Amino acid sequence: MKIIQLEYFCAVCRYHSITQAAQKLYVTQPAISNAIRELEKEFSVSLFSRTKNHIVLTKEGEAFYQKASVLLDNIHETTSKLYDLGKQVAPIRIGIPPLLSTVFFPDMLTGFYKKYPDTPVELFEYGSVRAANLVLEDTLDLALVNLNFYETNKLNSCQLLSDQLVFCVSRDHPLVKEKSVSIEMLKDEPLIMYNTDSVQNQALLSIFDSIKVKPHVILNASQLYTIQAFVQKNLGGAILYSSLLKNMHGIKGIPITPTITQEIGLVWQKGRYLNSSTEKFITFTKDFMQL
Incomplete structure (x- = not known):
């Protein structure tokens, strides 16, 4: 039994999928499948029940997962302590x-x-x-x-x-002279938002949903530079942290009322x-x- 085999096995247990485990660990699916087969062969036990679209822990697999998780935690902790004892600087x-x-x-x-x-x-x-x-x-x-x-x-x-969210627009935007805006005022505004899996995106969608409004999102971007470029070209507005404005030229942040603090x-x-x-x-x- 090898540590890497336990790492792969526990990852599959966490994500309930060999595909997702491989993506998270940046390894190939065959590498994970082979590691699990080697564990099953070594201990003469089936760890997973496999169907066409699902992989489920067996009773033996569940028991092994509990022990393997504790073992990996102890290994990681021991490794960190040994770094300290050996005066090696762990990143x-x-x-x-x-x-x-x-x-x-x-x-x-x-x-x-x-x-x-x-x-x-x-x-x-x-x-x-x-x-x-x-x-x-x-x-x-x-x-x-x-x-x-x-x-x-x-x-x-x-x-x-603590930071507040503001509505960021170009100097040519129709709302640029407003002293503040409400979420209701933004319901029809073209919006550039961050990726759908970001906390900020989830928080904003929740706020829009609370007032029964569906935002007009024209772009979800993964990079701040992209969001900034679209706003500067007046293609839409973006709701961002106020502290980001100091690095943005040609963009104004309009306070949102009521205040949204993060x-x-x-x-x-x-x-x-x-x-x-x-x-x-x-x-x-x-x-x-x-x-």
């Missing part, structure tokens, strides 16, 4: 939403590198929901997320800032050993944001 794996990566994070990371030049950081751009899930799966150590959407019973958190912060898994590098980063971040 800090941090997930960050693309919309937030241009606000305060670059300055904060620059300050961290100056103070801890020998501590490596690995950045991964994910939306808040996926980043929080990857923290729970121990794929990431930390995630910068919208705190309005995460599992409070499984994650520790520290709030870093809390931004770091999350990490409860009950999980944090190596010294990750603890340093959390402490530095709190100090940097003057918490």
Whole structure:
């Protein structure tokens, strides 16, 4: 039995799909299928019941999954502790939403590198929901997320800032002279929104839904640059964090009433050993944001 086999097996259990597990782990489906077959052959047991479109854990598979999950958690924790004992600096794996990566994070990371030049950081751009899930799966150590959407019973958190959403338009937009706008006023406005799996997108759609309005979304984009370009060309408006405006030229942010406030912060898994590098980063971040 190999650790990688357990990793693959547990991933299939989490996602209930070999296809999704392969996508999440960036490996081929045959690699995962072979790993599971090797486990079943080694222990002479069927771990999954397979049909044409579904894969379901057997009774033996469920029991094995419980033990394998605990074993992997212990392996990951032991690895982190050994890094510390051996004074090897483990990289800090941090997930960050693309919309937030241009606000305060670059300055904060620059300050961290100056103070801890020998501590490596690995950045991964994910939306808040996926980043929080990857923290729970121990794929990431930390995630910068919208705190309005995460599992409070499984994650520790520290709030870093509060930001308000504003309606961003070009200088030629019909609403540019408005002192404020309501969500109702935007029901017929062409909107450029972030990807459908982003927290901001989900929050906005929920707000529109609460007043029985379907927004006129003309584009869902994955990059802030694309959203900015469409707004600058007056092809539509976008609802974005107000802090993003300082890096946008030719765009005005109109306050939304009532105010929509979003809390931004770091999350990490409860009950999980944090190596010294990750603890340093959390402490530095709190100090940097003057918490």
